[in-house]
Amino acid sequence: MLHRRITDRFFKYVVHLVSGFSILALGGILLFLFVQGAGPFLAPTAPGIRVVLENIREIEVNGAVYTDVSLIPLPSSVSSFSLRFAGPEGDRILEAEVLAGEKDPKDLIRFTAYAGAELSSPEAAVYTLSYPGLPGLRPKVHFILPEAPYRLVGFLTGPHWRPTYEKVYGILPMILGTILSSLGAILVGVPPALLCGLFLGEFMPHKLAGIARAGIEVLAGIPSVVYGFFGLMVIVPSVKRLFGAPSGNSLLSAVIMLSVMILPTIITITETSIRAVPRSHWEASLALGASKMQTLWFVALPYARSGVIAGVMLGISRAVGETMAVILVAGNSSQLIHSPLDSVRTLTATIALEMGYAQGRHRELLFSIGVVLFALILLLNSAVLYLRRHEEA
Numbered sequence: 469m470l471h472r473r474i475t476d477r478f479f480k481y482v483v484h485l486v487s488g489f490s491i492l493a494l495g496g497i498l499l500f501l502f503v504q505g506a507g508p509f510l511a512p513t514a515p516g517i518r519v520v521l522e523n524i525r526e527i528e529v530n531g532a533v534y535t536d537v538s539l540i541p542l543p544s545s546v547s548s549f550s551l552r553f554a555g556p557e558g559d560r561i562l563e564a565e566v567l568a569g570e571k572d573p574k575d576l577i578r579f580t581a582y583a584g585a586e587l588s589s590p591e592a593a594v595y596t597l598s599y600p601g602l603p604g605l606r607p608k609v610h611f612i613l614p615e616a617p618y619r620l621v622g623f624l625t626g627p628h629w630r631p632t633y634e635k636v637y638g639i640l641p642m643i644l645g646t647i648l649s650s651l652g653a654i655l656v657g658v659p660p661a662l663l664c665g666l667f668l669g670e671f672m673p674h675k676l677a678g679i680a681r682a683g684i685e686v687l688a689g690i691p692s693v694v695y696g697f698f699g700l701m702v703i704v705p706s707v708k709r710l711f712g713a714p715s716g717n718s719l720l721s722a723v724i725m726l727s728v729m730i731l732p733t734i735i736t737i738t739e740t741s742i743r744a745v746p747r748s749h750w751e752a753s754l755a756l757g758a759s760k761m762q763t764l765w766f767v768a769l770p771y772a773r774s775g776v777i778a779g780v781m782l783g784i785s786r787a788v789g790e791t792m793a794v795i796l797v798a799g800n801s802s803q804l805i806h807s808p809l810d811s812v813r814t815l816t817a818t819i820a821l822e823m824g825y826a827q828g829r830h831r832e833l834l835f836s837i838g839v840v841l842f843a844l845i846l847l848l849n850s851a852v853l854y855l856r857r858h859e860e861a
Contacts, residue, residue, distance in 0.1 A: 505839035508832045513615045516544035522608040527553040560584060562597060576613050592635040615829055629802040631830040639837060641804050645812035649722040650787040657727030658734060658780055665738025670764055688732035696793035699725040704797055713809040717799035720808040725797050726790060730783035741775030742768055777856050781849050788845050791816040815841045
């Protein structure tokens, strides 16, 4: 008896420890995501101007000498600065004034001396001075200007996503692309998935149902990139040929691909929920004179509603969060769509395509897209739960 108490207490503490750690880890991840996502709308990109050096080993900035340094932050209170570094024909001098009252970053700096250099602006809020030299070895000085906090309304409703040169971050096309592709997949995929689950759960012979169930479980475990490759080789050319579109990479292809991908999950959970209905319910309904189909629709399905809705919610979450397959078939054009045959880009595709090279505010706003995606999944699942409670009431 004592041994049993010790064992029970030990496993009780283990369960509490693992549960607490899991909750803390999940809370930490969500907190990190929300902090990173909210940063671009609350604070500027930097407190002051940042000087980035390229192919310059030693430089003097306002009297201070820096050696083997690639990034030099200037104080936010600085009103002017002078740079000096060695060149093949003597010292090169660069002088500029900082106009702190200017709200537009492109008017923040006025260069007064940069003899022998070529001034350019490869990106918004970035100035580059390039000095003569061999290709790949030319000395360059980049000035990265601080950007003011971005407007949340412009982020959510902006129709253009140009993160490099113009630094315009509008994700409305991606939000619409995510919602339309997900809703389309739900409308196309959920009805046949439910019917298939009902057929497997009650009408198909047990041996054939076992074989079909094993095949569906295999389909549920196939990596999404394999589905994407199938869509790229089969669905995209079929859409292009059937509708005469200039390209088969479109919203319609994404909807078809996602509807296929959510089938195994919803079928499996629906079939399991139907099999969990007590046999006494079936027997009572049949004894009252109801047919097998009537019993299925009016007795078994309402009893299994909770599990069926859970399967639909998992299907919605997979459709909204799918990345690789959508990247391969959707076309990834960040523009407002006007037809199902237009190219579309989703929120997850934007994060996957650009996180590898994004820097500064661009990278921070990709975290903001993750927050928007989390909120979108939460809203869709909440809508499903609301409809469920409304029907039960």
